[in-house]
Amino acid sequence: MKNKQPTINDVARLAGVSKATVSAVLNDTGTVRKSTRERVLAVIESLNYRKSGPDTRGGAQQVRSLGLVIKEIDNPYYGEVVTGARAAAEEAGYTLLVMSSEGAHASERRAVELAQAKGVDGLIITPVLDHTADLSHLFELKRRNLPFVLLEEVLGVQASLVDVDNESASRKAVEFLISQGHASLVHFAGPEYSMHSQERIDGVRRACSASHIIFGDDGVVRAGAHAEDGYRAGLEFFRSRPAAERPTAVTCYNDLVALGLCRSLDELGIRVPDEVSVVGFDDIHLLDYLPLRLTSVRVPKFQMGQVAAQMLIRHIESRETLPPQRLYLDTELVVRDSTRALPGSPAASIVRVGAGTNSGAARMAAR
Structure with a gap:
């Protein structure tokens, strides 16, 4: 009991x-x-007291619920996160409510305030972060002692976190390309409202700085988070460049940007991977059903949602205030058909689709 x-x-x-x-x-x-x-x-x-939600009518038992605030409703990445969170919530007797901020500060704030008004027992949040971010609603959650778990770190906010090491994952993807003989690289970066975007840029820089490759600011192409962003940025970047000035490999903020880029390259008559290798990030399920199977960094998305919900429920049901927990899940590079080794380079030995993986492993970081 x-x-x-x-x-x-x-x-x-x-x-x-x-x-x-x-x-x-x-x-x-x-x-x-x-x-x-x-x-x-x-x-x-x-x-560890928390204000009760609104009373139910007719003496019915109050429904226990968790709120999940995502950033992009049309991104398949979040669909897998939601599925994992929902599985954990339902197993523990909670209902999961999902809202999307669409990358807007005001929308995130309204979603958090609505969740509180509806009496949710706790929140999982993928926060909107940039230099203009107003984080007062997160401090308000702490003041009210309403538990929440972040899926992206917010500097200055002591809260539980479930994430991956984006910088390390991005660095390993670039190291793979370098091992395949690629010395001319660019990175199609994500939106400014995500700390993950900067972390993945930093990973590219670290990999290049440890090699003979010079990677300057002109190697970062501002794209976004959606397929149309990758398509637009790809057309703009590659349309006017002669073959001799093109990079031989591109890493992307996520799979959607990479897929948009691949379409633009196809329209421009630039072959992937014969002329340009492309690497995505997230490894969404959709990739297994596309004509060109994309090399991507696999993020354990279902597990991320599942673990975040389980962590949140522990905070909710504890009689004592639990200290913040930080869990970093492992990633892996899944090599498919959108990358190739350049002639004369040593063939890198990388685990391919169908081989054993260890994406479910995790490491704890105590802070």
């Missing part, structure tokens, strides 16, 4: 205040002295 969760009466009793005062602190209303507010917040944290 699960331990009884603390109530607002428990908070009021231990803090030596009225229920109305506790409510005023939780809702940030009324005039409460700073010392009293701090005492109430300290008790809330010590009890």
